[in-house]
Amino acid sequence: MRLILLVTICYLFISTIIINRLKGQELKQDTLYELPSASVRAYLNTQPYLELTSSVGLVTNDLLKLQQGNTLLPALNTIPGVRMEERSPGSYRLSIRGSLLRSPFGVRNIKIYLDEIPLTDAGGNTYLNALDPSAIHNLTILKGPDGSLFGANSGGVVLITPQGAQNDTSSHGMIGVSAGSYGLYQQQISSNIRVSPTYSFGLNYAYQRSDGYRENTANKRHYLQTVQRFKYSQGNEIRFLGLYSTMGYRTPGGLTEAQYLENPKQARPAAGPNPGASEQQAAIYNNTLLGGLVHEAKLNNHFKHVISVFGSYTDFKNPFITNYEKRYEQNIGFRSYLNYEHNENQHFAWGANAGIEWQQNKADILNYDNIKGNTGNEQAGDALKNHQHFYFMRLSANIIKRINIETALSLNYYNYSYKNLFPESSLAYQKISFNPAWMPRFAISYLVTPNFSWRGSVGKGFSPATSAEVRPSDNVINTALQPETGWNKETGFRWQSNNNRFQIDASVFAYRMQNAIVRLSNEDGAEFFTNAGGVKQSGVEAAASAWVIQPQNNFFIRGLQLATNVTWSHFRFSDYVDNGNNYSGNKLTGVPEKVIVSSAHFLLPNGFSLYAQHNYTSSIPLNDVNNLFASSYHLVQTKIRWDTKLYQQYRLSLYAGIDNLLNKRYSLGNDINAFGGRYFNAAMPRNYYLGLNISI
Template sequence: MNRITLLLLLSVCVLSAQKKEQDTLTEVILESKALDRNPLVIPIDQINIRDLERHTPSSLIPVLNETPGIHIFSGALNTNRLTIRGIGSRTPYGTNKIQAYFNGIPITGGTGETTFNNFNPESFESIEIIKGPKATPYGTNLGGALLMNTKQPESGKIQLNEHFTLGSFGLLKNSLSAGYGNDSFYFNLISDKMLSDGYRENSRYDRDALLLDMGFTWNENNSIQFLFSQINYKAEIASSINYSDFIQNPKKAANNWMAAQGYEDDKSTLLGVSYTHTFSEKLKNTTAVFYSYSDHYEPRPFNILDEFTGGYGFRSVFSGGIPGKLKNKFNIGTELYTDTYNWNTIENLYEENNRQGSLEGALLSDNREYRSRWNTFADFSLCFNKFVMQLGLNFNSTSYSFRDYFNQGETNKNAKREFDAIWAPSLNLQYHFTPQHQLFVNFSYGFSYPSLEETLTPDGVINPEIGPETGMNYELGTENFFFDRKLKVSATVYYMDVENLLVADRVGEDQYIGRNAGETSHKGLEFQLKYITEIFPGGILQPYVNATFNRHEFVDFVSADNDFSGNKLTGVPENIINGGIDFRHQIGFYATASYRHIGSIPMNDENTIFNKAYNLINLKAGYKTSLFPDFDIEFTSGINNLFDKKYAASVLINAIGFGGAEPRYYYPGLPVNYFGGIKLHYVF
């Protein structure tokens, strides 16, 4: 608490200065990463349409992985774990410790879990990534925030788009969209179908998605937006395998998952309405109400999980400025999210089902959990000459209430856990030496609440001792443009110390005990370079490179009789390097080559087993032309993992071999694979 107090006092004493607006660049000039809709005054990482189109349209993972500090463990299309600066690396499955938004609507569940890779990449205009807890308006999670924004149709025209893709391992993807926009109305409707047989046994994937985004402006002071997303998918689960199988037969599924023919069947709905009212040039309000629903059924070797979640909430933000001589800007808002999580486990009798897969048996558990998350936040930016200071403060209150309808004991009937409220301040400082060169600093405090598995014991009882992780983030960076803004160079150094480290100790095949077990330090350097030049008339070349060098380690971590203090943090690559070259010609031809290096990864807390470093190269090329006015056709093709490198796309840390079996650490990555497609674009 002393550090928080010191930060607040420091904030009051700092001279403030004027924020110069971030320049935006055209298609042939590097883009700035600051968007007007984002309240942060310091630069953030932004993925734009050009970045999205550089990769296969089947997944968001390749483009997200090109962001410094980001690494996604991808066991399958439906099994992904996004980590930011090492935060989230110890989560066994899924993504938590970040807050995600879709067009400003929260999509992170009540326990902080986020599913992101089931969205269609072709739906997005941009994705913004805020690393660390400096995102005061977005929850101040230790990992940061993910802001996804849909495409907007061209004004005054009706557009029809068809994109059909075929690829290796039975990949088939078809995306059809229609859109229209004018000064007062727009709509965008996207239907997407994706199938894959999968590279491994028991890994077929089938997804249907529908997205409707529309808005209406009836005068200069009032507008409303509507968002509807429906995603249904069924994905077979191959699970992780041991080292012997990884080397000799990576196509193999885990024996028990294959015998049970395990899979997950998921249906999710997101509905949101957002209303914006402008009171004056100095004040406006945006308020959104939203509802989400998820129905999930997952037969597993150890049991069958049947769950559904209904959530709702609202988010309201006032933004503007205070009249006076000094330029300033403020955002004040609140966000409430509450959901009800219902889950049953059922006996799986697959061993008695004549090799026909999973079969429901007796009911094993019947549970319900009520979860509530309330954020109130404010930030204030004060400007003077070349300086800008932004002070932010976030207040969070979170509670869980658990009921067990299967066991009759009074302890399980009505357990409730209200976490202590958290105040999380943030201070951003920015100095512009010139319009092309700036320096920025961040001090911020953040937190991450435990997941469902960590809040309950294997017996289904609320754990009264476990609390949130907390951490202090220190960040120093620079962003520079050279040669008429054709060259962009940026670098950031950061340090974050995380206390009350959340650890999920595995005590059974699907049983974990969560506890606060120590302290970790996250230190790193992130570097980006982009350059764009016209190498000959009509030919544009854009090389880029970014790198992440880090040392994340346990400062204080004792588990049972083992002292892991000083060891490298489990599940974090030692370094990450991305690079590539984009080439485009005005006749419509384009080509891109991308390179990715992932350093070795410690897979257990003892640091005795490491996943080997690996390198991947991907290629993509295309040609776009007009068949006649207002009708374009585009052909694309690509190769992923050009040199057929054998690698683990994901690892399960601290794996345990039950019954004397070899531990299953590895999720094999795809070997060399191909894809090709055709796009049709009609405007009338």
């Protein structure tokens, strides 16, 4: 710990000297209270927010600053239709419009990009928890199946802008430290340094640890990220993105309802022949290295070419109740596309995009007996190779600066191969291929007035099983799993006031999924997956925000922003029969029907501000038969902050907050369809944190 603090202080000192020399004592203007942006980068280029043809959620840098800072969960949960869960500290699940249906842990059905580099590998897995929130500048979330430009997904797409890749060209740096209940400690250092008009780089380092609320929930993570940018000529740039994440967190396991009510702090106890989670030292350890180069070239006033090449390596270990799993994963790929824009005619502008993305993943998955956190005898070992690539194209047109029309299409190829390593080895890989899948999308938006727009879209989703589902923790390769497919239809509207002070965004959608993949578990707690038939997903999503009092320098309340986000999900199995049990008509497992997230942000005198957020989540079905539900809950979080200047060139921020202010007992990450009724993972009761940031 002392070494980490020493390195942090030295880094800040060096960064301060460099930044001062480059900036000439210029202080970066605080942008925390600027009004919302009117433009969004969503489909390979920046578009006016009102004219977007799809449902989009924005997690801005301002919103991230209002949260605790050690997790993305509360910020992402402000977006209607998006749900992030935490089974234990470090163990997250992310869903868009109900994709928790097939999410044992992590991310499923969603394609995630870090700049122009896919964080989702060729096997469909995404290690989102490897990232540190402080290294993220903002996120753009495209809701609903959107494979026309981004390949296989049936839930949506998340586009992450890392720190150092944003358009801010000034030099700045920051050091932060925070601590909280249950042994929470976090520190972070970051800098973005513009060395010359052509070269700049960003560097982020973060360390985080916690003992956790429940037994067997300690966690620790080191994270290092860099973005190097070289603008070698006007409109031409090479970027390098690299990150290394090493983390480990204990997994307490699910509890039955009786255990959860009796003692929510306990880890999964021994049951029958199986020992408990603490005895087996159940945990996950993940070391991930990712790197890639991005080249953007402006060929002329109309054409732009972008290409990225990337690779990653993951060393993953998971001592579980019944086995000790090791995975060694390698992923390589490239993405390339050409943009054309023709904007000379003020009454008719149009553009086109065309490209290809290719990825290949190789994973050795090895299972051994777990002897109290140590490997024992061999159980099963397999090698998997995943290959996917897709071609995509998009045409867009703007007519009389009011009507936007988009049509896009992708052709997706996917296959995987496997062979046994032990106890019996096979010499040759066996290949499973799927028919090429077309994913079309057609969308339109109409600017009814300069401040009000209507939109509508139709698109197809396609999502094959991930490698973690083809070869799950029961150690059996399931070659029978078929890809999920379906058509999504939706419509919506947006309204903004002239100065963006008030905003409303609402949408209604209907998605009809076929071959939905669901999670089941056996008596040992090992998971496996099957196709459940059809699912009907209809919903309403709405978001509204208003600066009721615009930021100003008079009165006690210097500014007040209110926001409310509503999600209503009518998700039902439409054709699902399993082992003679007919679940058709039942509610979709793991998805709450109603979620309402509201917030209030007060600006106060002398640099003080107060932020409060309330989350209401209705009851959640825990199994396909719908005979047990997790109770609804109200979650309240608050944060107070004080910003002031130090020595002309520094800015000091002190903050303190309370999570779960009402001290509610709730389960934030349920194990759906868990054998033996072990559904519940208790979240923390009321807990506290405080911290400080020094920036320049």
